[in-house]
Amino acid sequence: MSAASSARVTRRSQRGSLLALNETNPLVPYLFLLPHAVFFLVFIVYPVAFGFYVSVHQWDLLSGNSPFVGLKYYAQIFDPSSPQSQFFWRTLLNTAFFTVVSVPLLVGTALGLALLVYRPIFGQNIFRAIFFMPGILSVSVMGILWRWMFDNQSGLINVIREQFFGQAVIQFLTTEGWAWVPIIVGTVWWTIGFNMTLYLAALGGISQSYYEAAQLDGAGPWAQFRFITFPLLSPTTLFIAVTTVLASFQLFGQSLVITGGGPTRSTQSVIQYITEEAFGNNQQSSAAAMAFLFGALMLIFTGFQFRLMAKDLRSSGKDG
């Protein structure tokens, strides 16, 4: 492999030019880093700083006159008399509710599904493909599908309830409380395949010898799961739980497409509210302040994810 490819490589004269890609040039690594670094600084680092700048000014897109206002917009979020405060905390609570309900579902059902399809069975690959498939659809397709499934009058769910079980129609999309059902069911349907696939990969990494030893000791299927599978999956479970919490807190498209955030903001996510403040009410500064506060609250979880990845990095760095 290397012989074949290095045969195509020609020897170059080792001149000291700063653009030459040879080992004597100390700038080579930086030349490699440069293209990504430019985009990284312009589109990731700068916007964070600029966002903070916007949040402490009274940004006005039209006049271009944007006076410094200090922490006014941050204070506003904590002032109970302002509508911004009311809506921010309300939608944050909505998002937290969604997270608390959906994360155990998304982790638990994914594990159950993975255990169901892990052992060989007729049509195993087809089942795996089917369970993963919804995840590739865009959020708008997924949302339109589930809005139709839970339609107040003619949705499949209501029709089945009415026709086969004689139940009265539930106005899922416009009833406070019930409106969460299509959002949560749709989200589980949409994202469970990712988590299932992660669990399947982890299950494949568990040595069969543990199970053989346990069988010799007379352990039944439940004992094997309880004392072998589950403990050995715990790093995966932790990873899945953290990433799923992060994804759930970023709820946006599902509730926007399925319920529009209604009725009366009862399913509006905090991100939807922030975008409404920024683009609907044209209050970019207020929205930027909310985004920063939300980002700071999220730091608890994003920091945790960061630590998990850093750990992964250290353990793999040894051989590199």
Place this chain on the structure above:
Amino acid sequence: MALTVQGSTPRVIKRQQRPTWLMDAPRFVLLMILALIFLAPIYWMLSTSFKPESDAIATPIQWLPAHPTLDNYTEIINSPDGKLWRWTFNSVFTALAFTLAHLTLCVLTAYPLARLKFKGREAWFWIILSSLMVPGIVTLIPSYIMMLQFNWIDTYHALIWPGVAGVFGVFLLRQFFVGIPLELEEAARMDGANSLQVLIYVILPLSVPALVSLAVFAFMGSWNNYVWPLYVATSPDMQTLPVGITSFSQRYVTEYGKLMAGTAIAAIPVLIAYLAAQRYLVSGIALTGMKD
């Protein structure tokens, strides 16, 4: 007197020799039920899309269209203000350009971070990695204002460039490159290869699985991106498919047949692509534990 040991037969753990399909029958039935539930929304979308409007909401329920028709599709495609083809083109073009740019930047950065020795390597890597702690909403509003200042609203630039420096791909490739045996690289260097040649001729050919997975993720991420294009590409000609079809859903709010036909046109190419690329997608997730 012959001591016989024949009496002590070796202890054999006998497995019950019931046919496995019998053991697996309940699991199989359960999986079938779950699979049907998972497919139901997609089936219902297709079924509705072939029904005249009156049948779409008819009771009793029509599992199969009683009067199958293609009218919904022809009407959606020929609708003067519907821009399905344009949106599809925008999505494909944006996703391809994004994937190409993202992969190039990630490769170029991951290689020195994995293999070259230079001052500030660790520091830069940690700076890049720590940007993972910034949720998208924090940069959304300032980035939008930047697009206004660049005059990039309603252009492909706005759809492509702001996301190309995503760092998850750098992390993924760096981890993969670290695992490639150093000897291969050293052999090429002995033959006089410079760093770029080592990267192109030694590292990249050995990294095809990681590159393909990253490409599939990048393409899907761009294809399904919703928040950003919703605000930076608002004119009907510049909308991407996911944004465009939600505008459909507001127009055909009670015309379920047409709405489902439009949704099916957006969904079916992706489903077909998925069946083709499924292998890479699944192995990619297993490789990285990556989610968006």
